[in-house]
Amino acid sequence: MMSRRVEFCIWSGNFVIRMLLLLLLLLPYDEVYGMPSINCSIKDDPFPIPHNFYQPGNLSIGMIANQVGFINNPPSFMQHPTHLTIDEPMSVTKNYQHILALAFAAKELNKDPNLIPNITLGFYILNCYHLGRMTFKAPLSLLSGQRKLVPNFSCNELKKSIAVIGGLLPETSSNLATILNIYKTPQVSYKHGATEMSQIKNFPSLYQMVPSEAYQYKGVVHLLHHFRWTWIGLLAMDDDRGNQFLQTIVPILTENSICSAFTFKLPKATYMEEVVEEMTVKLSERYQYLMDRKTNVLFLYGEPPVVTYLRIIFTKVVFTSLTPLSKVWIISSHWDFESLALQNILDMETLHGTLSFTVHSNQLPGFQEFLQTIRPFWAEGDGFIQIFWEQAFGCSLKHKQEDVEEICTGEEKLESLPGTSFEMHMTGYSYNVYNAVYAAAHALHNINIHGSKHRRLAKVGRLDVQNIQPWQLHHCLKRTLFNNSAGESVRFDKNRELVTVFDLTNWLIFPNGSFARVKVGRLDPFAPSDNQLTLNDDRIVWHRGFKEMLPVSVCNDQCQPGYSKTKREGEKFCCYDCTPCPEGMISEQKDMDNCFQCPEDQYASKERDRCLPKVLSFLSYNEDLGITLAFLSCSFALITVAVLGIFIKHQNTPLVKANNQDLTYILLISLILCFLSPLLYIGHPGIVSCPLQQMTFGIIFSVAVSSVLAKTINVVLAFMATKPGSRMRIWIGKRLTNMVVLSGSFIQVVICTVWLCTAPPFPDVDMKSLTGEMLVDCNKGSVVMFYLILGYMALMAMISFIVAYFARKLPDTFNEAKFITFSMLVFCSVWISFIPTYLSTKGKYMVVVEIFSILASSAGLLGCIFAPKCYIIVLKPQLNNQGQIMWRSKSSRID
Template sequence: MLFSWTFISCFLQIPILVCSYTSSECLVRMNYRIHGEGNVVIIGYFPAYAIYPLNKTTDWRMLKFNRDFMVEIKLKNYQCILAMMFAIEEINNNPYLLPNTSLGFEVNNISQGQRYTLANVFRSLSTSACVDLNYRNAHESNFAAVLTGPSWAISEYIGTLLDLYKFPQLTFGPFDSLQSEQRRFSSLYQVAPKDTFLTLGIVSLMLHFHWIWVGLFIIDDDKGAQTLSDLRSEMDKNGVCTAFVEMIVVTRGSFFTKSWKNQVQILESSSNVIIIHGDSDSLLSLIVNIKQKLLTWKVWVLISQWDVSKFDDYFMVDSLHGALIFSHHREDIPNFTDFMQKSNPSKYPEDTYLHVLWHIFFNCSFVNTDCKIVHNCLPNASLGFLPGNIFDMAMSEESYNVYNAVYAVAHSLHEMILNQVQFQTHEKGKKMVFFPWQLHPYLRKTLFNQDEVNEVLDWKRKSHVEYDILNFWNFPKGLGLNVKVGTFSPSAPKNQKLSISSNMIQWATGPAEIPQSVCSESCHPGFRKMHKEGIVACCFDCTPCPENEISNETDMDQCVKCPESHYGDTDKIHCLQKTVTFLAYGDPWGKTLCFLSLGFSSLTAAVLGVFLKNRDTPIVKANNLPLSYTLLITLMLCFLCPLLFIGHPSTASCILQQNIFGLLFTMALSTVLAKSITVVLAFKITAAGRIRRWLLISRAPNFIIPLCTLLQVFLSAIWLTTSPPFVDKDAHSEHGHIIIICNKGSAIAFHCTLGYLGALALASYFMAFLSRNLPDTFNEAKFLAFSMLVFCSVWVTFLPVYHSTKGKVTVAMEVFSILASSTSLLGIIFVPKCYLILLRPERNSLNYIREKSYARRKKP
């Protein structure tokens, strides 16, 4: 057994505690400090463990000892100590770096609070029990620099003192842009790279997985406020919305479990992705709440400063399983793992920390007097025997920064020696005495290799490194692996900055399915987003696209209108090509109208033939034979006029349609008017009516036809001159079709033509109406009056129907009106005459006329 049952029962608590009073007392009593001899010494301040008084602890996770304190061992920070020792050992074994000079080290534990931290610093930099920092620095100092971290609070406490004496200080914690920009500490250098593009990387990850509805937990300090501003700005530019923002009050060093504000609202939020920005020490209360609530369905996006393996609980399911972590990219340091495995109490007998770990983890007996293990230890035990969730053998980011910080100091010292700047002559093995502030110019320009990229310690010139995206695997509980699943490179091309292997990610919600985090479900193609007033852009309703508009992508803000030559399909996803159509001869309407046109034209020709054959009969002669011939020929042409409206329109056919129609109907109506006047004149002749007799004999009514026709020609000339008809396309009347039609050009001219024809029809009707009751066997006044009545009715009905229809129907209605009005003239005026000529020939004789006249006179 590697572990005692006492340790296992304690290890399940939060945080990792030394579960033995003897071990805790050793660390406290020995005031943990280790040394390594050398000409030049680098001091490191690390929070290797923390001491807390029990009477201030209220968290149920804390194990209460029998004395007045408890100790928290921070194994992750101990790896930083080993990284410092490893780097110094490498440098001392390198004959090309700092020849004839050896580096030494001094490691001190940092207790909680500014008071104890400054006390340790004074004690380290003083040569005697009486603290005299000025004397030590000015005369006998062989200290080159101080390493601090990982918390910025620790570096700030120490920097307040060291900056007074321009003592070089390198912090290996996360880079703080605000502190660098404010230049509060001129002697402090941040080894970690800038996080300038961290917000861009987080937003790129959100966009990759289509997470547009996220929550934010951010530490409530100046850095957190700046991060929130940068993150919101980047999210707004890329359409990612914030479900909630919770600022967490800084609780460094406190283990009190505090609930965050609006807890119920946050837990019930539809956001399944939550970004947490802040270090794990500061947000301990937050992580405890997360552990308590078992939020296993949430995806946590963390920054690299989180030590996720530090937190544990009694539950079998880890709420942080599946979390995605942004970590600065770094290459493996050769031999560092071997160095840690070989680190044991035998190799470093003065390191009390290792003795305590061996006592806790490997059941070694302990001597209380000097806190050294003596016997009953597991043979060949090493830190590599510990599980990964207790001590990770992979180099952490902070350890990597410590390693680079030591090399930065070494290169600066090497450069200073080469330039022989105010150095005293010394022999190997003796201390080198110099002023630490002399190292600043070299630190600012020192280059050291980090991931094959030249980095500089001057914060103004620091380049921006890549990020590794890690996936935290902790199922089954205790696995504690950070698996690299992707990278983010700010310097890569726009669409290649983020590279991620989704199939490698273990999600808290399941092994394969990518969690969704949206405020509203996506609008499918055929719909568009309808944003709600006063609500963020990510929350919307989906509404179908309007007629003839489409959306062929998901979550479109606006539908796209189809071109005139296309129309939207029923799903409103695609624009389809419209079919070009017109009133063709092959259409049912076209065939019917063409048949009627030719049929009635042939019938009119037949009537004309009948009249020509029987031109010597009384009924044919009775009503001005030339006018009858003229009317029949005109009607025959009127019946053929609809053929101009059928077929593919052209400019010539469009011009001929309306003008031929107007001229023919003008001739027909003027002929009817002449016939009506002739009837009136014939029956109104008296002795005193010589003028009427002259008009009748001279056939003056026949001149009405050319006069009326010339007036119509004049109207047509104006029409063609001002705005002639032209070929047009109607893309709206019939869905999915483009109808080729003849545009009238001038609507006023068209209606003037109709009005002129209406005036002729009314005049003819009026004249025929006057002679409707005149006694005569072959008097056609009644038929003329009735034909004009029907003619006017047809065209009065046509106008509202014409304006209420579109496309081919409009053309068909106009053709039908032409045929109907022409048929009324033919049928009412000439059919009765043909009836008498063909079926009742006995009535078409002079004897019948005389007998009928004699009978009327004999009648009393």
């Protein structure tokens, strides 16, 4: 039985709904998508919205204001909800300027003969009291007509609104969009709505006079990067709007290397009892988050209730043992310093130095003069002026009462009010209201000028005012482009959001409760990414607790240049340790994630914080070592020339004749060249000098060693030829010695030629061997050929040494073998020690080792072979005669 009753109820309900829809379809419509018209003889709304402002006109623009509110007690279900509201309303006096901005725009338009001529623009402003049910009622009243509330119907003789401006709070804007979207009525929100860009399609009738919040978040990131703040706190109301903010901003901060130290959710206290409970019970626990010393920057998603709540906290702290906050507050553009009458006593100095991205505004000509004319009865129908005037000036416009100390004279001036109550300069939101009115007016003007298939034309070609429908404005409103009276361009982008900039404002709070806003920067969302935020750092005033120093907000101190960041396990990436850069790597900026290598032509400084240019390193004549070696080379060459001169001068003496003059001259000349060859190694290596170094060294030394070998063989053959019947006499002479010298040298020439043809030496730059130096040297081309030359010289030297060693005891008259033995011993010792020494050095010191080996081995040959002979020739000439030679020969035979 119960199920049948339920089915019957459902069927009955559906039937009633269908009948109502059919009745609506049968009613006459003014236009497509219009509301059905009825006879407006019905009575006025029995429960009208008390705070309203109506000015008649041919066409009317509606506005939902957020100036007056009530504080509610929690429902007890013991009495009617209407009795739970405190009778005395509270005015957000600062928002009254939004209403005046609309009135000022309408006044200008009605005087302008060029824009919507012959049309009087009126307006109808209703308050929504921050309540959802009143927010829904307000747009229905605007669509029905003044003082009428007939949902889904329009009284033709009463001017309904063709566009609606509002609301100030996101919830208000979202609720308005839900209603107005049904009737295709344009809604121009002068503050951020509850919709995101991804939800624009769900509200095709919504236009926003503020750019998307995403641009603000980019601006905050630019601001944090500018001051190197990477450790910040996030504050938002504990509701859907606040949660959506936190879910959006945290990933954006993370992507930009910024961490949230904590997220502080402020409770949404709807009723006064809840506010008291939060302040007394949970304040100390929540306040500790804000006291974090590392977190000196707090980003507040600044809906007006959030700031009010914080000001209550700051005021409470003054009367407790808690430490007042000294922080940098960054607040989104939703926020403005505004005060209810009872909030004037709340603390504001904690917010001194606040930075906020405020809606861009400009001062309009004549607006301040217009404000100066405002008096309590300045306009008939202004239902907001009384409560504003009484609560702003603290007086009463009514007859004197017991609880009222002062009666308003009506001559009070708005410019005498503090900035928290009212500002004479046009605020950003008032500027948006003004531009919104003009945007609607230009849309109407364009319809009138260019025509549209959706409107009717009067016979004279002007707009038929009585038949204009709100939905007709969309086509022109989306394409709105004009310059306002301040000379600034106004237009919407593809998302129906205003194309404009944000001002970065620095709020200065003075001890007397007054404040000043200073523009210290500008956020241009349409500028290049690197230049979207421009700042004037010198104009920023920080909170007094920072003592005029730039605040720091990081998890730990920054890593200095020369160090890189190392992540701490279990902590957020903004908390890290600093690790010195490895050898050869640098970090030239603070807080670098990784160290990096310097370019090849540079090297890391000792502190590893910068790259220094490498110097060219080669053995040059400009340094002491190069000069010393060049001096030694020339000195030994001159000594050898002197020895050659001695031998030439005394060429007819027995001693010189007995030692094969030709071989002696060849050996001395080759030694002169050997001593001079190191000069090729000093100086900047070149294409010619590199091959010449090795070829000269190999060939000249081969000649010298071949000459020594020939002298050794000649000594042995000479001794053997003295024996009776010896046939060795035929080998004694120039033919054998020349053959030994030529053949020994020719083989080396062949090796050098092969080297030159296959892989010749060439100048090269070594970037890596030494820190701080680019080694300019001669690359051997073929190391094998280089050591083959050395090996061939070593082979001839060993043969000379062995032959001379066995001939060292021959008679002195003929014996050079003893001196040759010593010379070859020195020669071989030098070049054997050369190889490990050469391989263990780098750069120009390899050249030094090679030069030293050349000089040492050449000096060994010169000293061991020719020093004894020069001693006899120069110092003991008496021994250099035939008699002495014969006597020494006989003595040797007797021995």
